[in-house]
Amino acid sequence: MTISGDVTISGNDNGSAVPEAHQRAQFLHSLTEFTQQHRAGHWSGTFAQFMQQVLPRAPHLVARTSHQYLWDMIRATCMQTDDGRLRCRLFEDELFGIDDALERVIDYFKAAAAGSEVGRRLLLLLGPPSGGKSTMVILLKRALEEYSYTDQGAMYGIAGCPVRESPLHLVPHTMRASCRNTYGIDITGELCPHCRARLEDQYAGDFMQMPVERFFISESGRCGIGTYAPHDPTTADLADLVGSVDLSKVAQYGDEGDPRAWSWSGAVYAASRGVLEMIEILKVKREFLYLLLTLTQERNVKVSRFPLIYLDETILAHTNLAEFRRFLQESENEALLDRMVIIQVPYTLSYKEEARIYNKLISSAAPAFRDVHLDPHALHAAAVFAILSRIHEGDDKDVELVKKIRIHADEEVDGVNRADVRRIKEKDKAPDEGLAGVSPRFVINALSNAIIQSNRQSLSTMDVLLALKDGIDSDARIDPKKKRRWVDYLVLTRKDFYNRWVKEDVHKALFVSFEQEAQDLLNKYLDEVEAMLDNRLIKDPITSEERRPDERFLRAVEEKIHISESGKQSFRQEVVRKAMGAYKRGIKFGLDSHLQLNDAVQQYLFEQRRDVLRLVSSSKRPDDDIRTKISAVEKRLVDEYGYDSHSAREALNYVTTLLAQE
Numbered sequence: 001m002t003i004s005g006d007v008t009i010s011g012n013d014n015g016s017a018v019p020e021a022h023q024r025a026q027f028l029h030s031l032t033e034f035t036q037q038h039r040a041g042h043w044s045g046t047f048a049q050f051m052q053q054v055l056p057r058a059p060h061l062v063a064r065t066s067h068q069y070l071w072d073m074i075r076a077t078c079m080q081t082d083d084g085r086l087r088c089r090l091f092e093d094e095l096f097g098i099d100d101a102l103e104r105v106i107d108y109f110k111a112a113a114a115g116s117e118v119g120r121r122l123l124l125l126l127g128p129p130s131g132g133k134s135t136m137v138i139l140l141k142r143a144l145e146e147y148s149y150t151d152q153g154a155m156y157g158i159a160g161c162p163v164r165e166s167p168l169h170l171v172p173h174t175m176r177a178s179c180r181n182t183y184g185i186d187i188t189g190e191l192c193p194h195c196r197a198r199l200e201d202q203y204a205g206d207f208m209q210m211p212v213e214r215f216f217i218s219e220s221g222r223c224g225i226g227t228y229a230p231h232d233p234t235t236a237d238l239a240d241l242v243g244s245v246d247l248s249k250v251a252q253y254g255d256e257g258d259p260r261a262w263s264w265s266g267a268v269y270a271a272s273r274g275v276l277e278m279i280e281i282l283k284v285k286r287e288f289l290y291l292l293l294t295l296t297q298e299r300n301v302k303v304s305r306f307p308l309i310y311l312d313e314t315i316l317a318h319t320n321l322a323e324f325r326r327f328l329q330e331s332e333n334e335a336l337l338d339r340m341v342i343i344q345v346p347y348t349l350s351y352k353e354e355a356r357i358y359n360k361l362i363s364s365a366a367p368a369f370r371d372v373h374l375d376p377h378a379l380h381a382a383a384v385f386a387i388l389s390r391i392h393e394g395d396d397k398d399v400e401l402v403k404k405i406r407i408h409a410d411e412e413v414d415g416v417n418r419a420d421v422r423r424i425k426e427k428d429k430a431p432d433e434g435l436a437g438v439s440p441r442f443v444i445n446a447l448s449n450a451i452i453q454s455n456r457q458s459l460s461t462m463d464v465l466l467a468l469k470d471g472i473d474s475d476a477r478i479d480p481k482k483k484r485r486w487v488d489y490l491v492l493t494r495k496d497f498y499n500r501w502v503k504e505d506v507h508k509a510l511f512v513s514f515e516q517e518a519q520d521l522l523n524k525y526l527d528e529v530e531a532m533l534d535n536r537l538i539k540d541p542i543t544s545e546e547r548r549p550d551e552r553f554l555r556a557v558e559e560k561i562h563i564s565e566s567g568k569q570s571f572r573q574e575v576v577r578k579a580m581g582a583y584k585r586g587i588k589f590g591l592d593s594h595l596q597l598n599d600a601v602q603q604y605l606f607e608q609r610r611d612v613l614r615l616v617s618s619s620k621r622p623d624d625d626i627r628t629k630i631s632a633v634e635k636r637l638v639d640e641y642g643y644d645s646h647s648a649r650e651a652l653n654y655v656t657t658l659l660a661q662e
Contacts, residue, residue: 097348226271346434390437
C-alpha cells in the first residue's frame with residue numbers, strides 16, 4: 001500500500017520469496033546485533049567489593065541522580081544539528097510536528113541534571129487528547145530500560161532493598177566529605193527503614209558486608225519505573241502510592257512498625273531511582289498531589305510509623321486541558337501549581353507532519369487496513385482538514401486560513417515576508433492554537449469506517465473527505481455550529497489544496513506524454529523572443545508569409561509564471577542569454593535548461609491539452625493516438641506518483657470535471 005506517497009507496503013506477489021528471505025535474514029542479524037550491543041554484565045558483591053571494583057571506574061556515573069541519569073540517557077540518543085539544536089533520535093520516528101514541546105522537555109532535564117531548582121519541580125505535560133503526551137513518556141520509559149543494559153547506564157543498588165537505593169547511602173555522614181575529596185562526588189540521601197533494620201539485624205552494623213548488585217530498569221518488573229492511573233477518586237487509597245501494613249507479616253515480626261512488615265508495593269517505591277508516570281494526575285485527591293510535590297521538592301515520603309523515607313525519582317505527569325482548567329478554578333491549588341513545570345504539548349500545525357502521524361498509525365494497524373491503497377494525497381488532505389480545525393480564523397478567513405496552513409508547512413506563499421512567517425509561527429496573535437480541534441484518532445476512525453464500508457481495496461482523496469464528513473455528521477458530541485464550520489473546512493481543503501495537487505499530478509504526467517510538443521513549444525517561444533528583441537519579422541512556416549512576433553503568445557506563456565508586463569523584457573533577455581550560452585557550449589537548450597520557462601511551458605501546454613483530458617470521460621470514442629497518450633498518463637500516475645489504476649482513473653476523471661467547470 002502506498003500512503004501519501006511516502007511509505008510503500010506491498011503484499012506477497014510472484015517472485016517475492018527471495019526478497020522476503022533476505023529481509024528475514026536481515027532482521028535476524030539485527031536481532032543478534034541488538035543482543036550483542038545490549039549484553040549487560042551482571043555484578044554482585046559486598047559493599048566493600050563495590051567500593052574497590054565498581055566505584056573507582058566511574059564515580060560520577062554511580063552517584064547520578066534520577067534527573068542526571070535521564071539526561072545522560074537522552075544525550076546518548078541525541079545529535080547536534082548545524083544550527084546548534086539537539087535532534088533526538090529517541091522521538092523522531094514516533095512524534096511528529098511537536099519539536100518545540102520536545103525541546104522544552106529536553107531543556108527541563110538538562111536544567112534539572114545541572115542541579116537547578118527545576119529539578120525540584122514536578123513535570124506536567126499538558127495538551128489535548130491524542131497529542132503525543134503519553135507516547136513521549138512511553139518512549140522515555142522504553143529508552144530508560146534499554147539504557148540500563150549499557151555500560152554507561154549501569155545502575156547499582158543494595159541487594160534486597162525495596163527501593164533499590166544507592167549503595168553510597170551506606171557511607172556514614174561523617175565520612176561523606178572525605179568521600180567527596182577522594183572521588184569528587186556528593187552523596188545525598190538516607191538509608192531506607194528496611195535496609196537500616198537489615199543492617200542491624202543481619203550484619204550487626206557492619207555496612208561493608210551489605211550486599212550490592214547491579215539492577216536493570218523494567219516497568220513490567222516494577223523496577224525503576226512506576227505508573228499510577230487514577231480510578232474513582234472517592235475510593236482511591238494513598239496506599240496505591242506509598243504502600244501499607246502487610247498483615248501477613250505482622251505475626252512474623254511482631255510489630256506493625258517493623259519496616260519488614262510493610263508492603264513496599266506502592267508506585268513511588270517501584271519508581272525509585274527512575275521515573276514515576278502519573279496518568280491524568282489532576283484527577284487524583286489533593287492529598288496525593290501534596291505527597292507527590294513534597295517528594296519532588298524534598299525527595300522524601302512520610303508514611304505512618306516510619307521516619308522520612310528518602311526517594312530519588314523523576315515524576316512525569318500528564319493531563320488534558322479540561323482537567324487543567326477545572327484545577328485552575330480552585331484558588332487553593334495555586335501553591336501546587338507553583339511547584340510544577342508545565343509544558344504544553346499541542347497538536348502539530350503542519351499538515352505534512354500530521355500526515356506522518358496517520359502514516360505511523362496505519363502502518364501499525366491490522367493487515368486488512370494496511371492493504372487498502374490510498375492515493376498520494378488522501379492523508380495530506382485529511383491532515384489539512386485537521387489543521388484547519390486547530391488554527392484561528394482571521395478577518396478574511398478563507399484566504400488567511402489557507403496562507404496559515406501553507407506557512408506552517410514551510411511552503412512559500414506569495415505576498416508573505418519572513419517577518420509575517422515568524423509572527424504566524426510564533427503564534428503572537430493566537431497563543432492557544434493547536435490545543436483544540438480534530439484529533440488524529442478522529443481521522444483514523446473515519447478512515448477505518450471508509451475502508452470497512454468500501455468494497456474496493458483502493459480509496460481516493462474524495463472518498464476520505466466524504467468519510468470525514470460522515471464522521472462529523474454522525475458524531476453526537478459535536479455541536480451543530482461546529483459541525484457546519486468543520487464541513488466548510490472540508491470544502492476548503494478540496495477547493496484550495498486537493499484540486500491544486502491533483503491538477504499538478506495530471507499536469508506533469510500529461511506533460512511527459514506530450515514531451516515533443518512541449519519542446520516544439522519551447523522552440524517557438526525562443527524564435528518569437530529572438531525576433532522580438534531583434535525587432536525583425538518572422539516567416540510563418542505554413543503560409544511563408546512574414547509577420548510580427550506573436551506578443552499574445554509570449555505573454556500567454558509568461559503569465560503562467562507571473563512575469564509582469566514591466567518585467568517581461570528582462571526575463572526574455574535572460575532566456576536568450578542562457579540559450580546563446582548553451583549554443584556556444586554545444587549544448588541543446590532543452591526543457592531542463594531554464595526551470596521557470598519549463599514550468600511556464602508545462603502549464604501552457606496543459607491548458608492547450610484540456611480537450612485531450614475531456615476525452616477521458618467523453619462518450620465519444622477517442623482515436624488510437626489519444627487513447628495511447630491517455631494510457632501513458634495513467635501509467636505514469638501509477639509508476640511515479642503513487643496512484644493505483646483505480647485512483648489514477650479517478651484523478652483523471654476528477655480533473656476533467658474541474659476543467660469543464662472552469
